[in-house]
Amino acid sequence: MGLFLSTIINKIDKKGRVSVPASFRVTLGSQGYQGVILFRSYKYPALEGCGLQYMERLSGSVDQLDLFSQTQDDFAATLFADSMQIAFDGEGRILLPESLISFVSLEDQVAFVGRGATFQIWNPEKFKAHQEKARERLASHSQTLKLQAGNCGPRGGDDVS
Template sequence: MKLFLSTFVHKVDKKGRVSLPSTFRQVLQHGTMEEFAVVRSFQKPALEGMMMDRMEQLTRVIDGIGVYSQEQQDLAAVLLADSKLMTLDSEGRIILSEELIHHVGITEKAVFVGKGRTFEIWDPETYDGVLKQARQRLSQSNVSLSLGQLNQNVQGVQ
C-alpha cells in the first residue's frame, strides 16, 4: 500500500478549490479510486482525509462499540454523519466548503500533511505552531521506535 507522506502548501481559490498534492493523488489512484472521505477533526483545527477502506475500518470499530451507547452515537455523528465524500475534478482539485474552511481557519493557503494511511489539511500558520510543539516534546522525551517490536505489535493490522 502506498502512503500519504510529506507536507505541501497549496493556494485555495475564492471558490474553495485547492489542488490535492500529486503524490496524494497517486496514493488514491493506487487504491483504484479517486474518491475519499474528509472529516473535521474533533481533536484539533484540521481536516482528516482518508481512503474509503480506512473509513470502512473506522465504521467497523464504531459498530463494535455498544449499540446506542452515547460513545457510539457521538463517534457515528462526528466521524460518519459529518464526513464529506470528495472527488477530484479534472485538474486534480477538491472543493472545500465554507464550513470546512471555517473549521480549519484557512484563508489563502492550505497545508496538506501526510500521516501514512491518512492525511490532514491545516491552516499553514497553525500547523507550523503544532509542528514546533511536537518537535519540542519529542526532543525532550526519550521516545524511541523499535521496528522489531512494532512488527510484533501490529501483526494482523492492515
C-alpha cells in the first residue's frame, strides 16, 4: 500500500467537485476501490481520508472488539456512521457533500494533506496556521522519531480521532 505524501491545493467548483491529486488517486486505487473514504475529524476542522482497504482494516479491528460491547457500539456510532464512501468521477474528481464543505469551511480551494497511510482535507488557510503550530511544538520539544525496520513501511500511529 502506497503512502499519501505532500500537501496539494486544488480548486473546488460550484457543484462541489474537486480533483483528487493524481498521486493520491494512485494510492487510493491500489486499495481496491476507485474513490475515497472521508469522515469528519474529531480533533480538527478537517476531514480524515483513506482508502477502502484501510477502512476495511478499521472495520476488522472494530469487529474484534466484543460483539455488542459498549466500546464497539461507540466506535460504530462514530466511525462508520460518519464515513462517506465517494467514488472518483471519470476525471478523477470527487463530489464533496455540502455538510463536509461547511464542516471544513471550504471556500474555493481545498488542501489535500498527506499523512502517510491516510490523508486530511483542510481549508488551506487553516492548515497553514495549524502547520505553523505543529512546527513550533516540534522545535520547542526537540521531538525525534524512531525509524521502523523492515519493508512494510510505517503503518501505525495515524490519528483518526
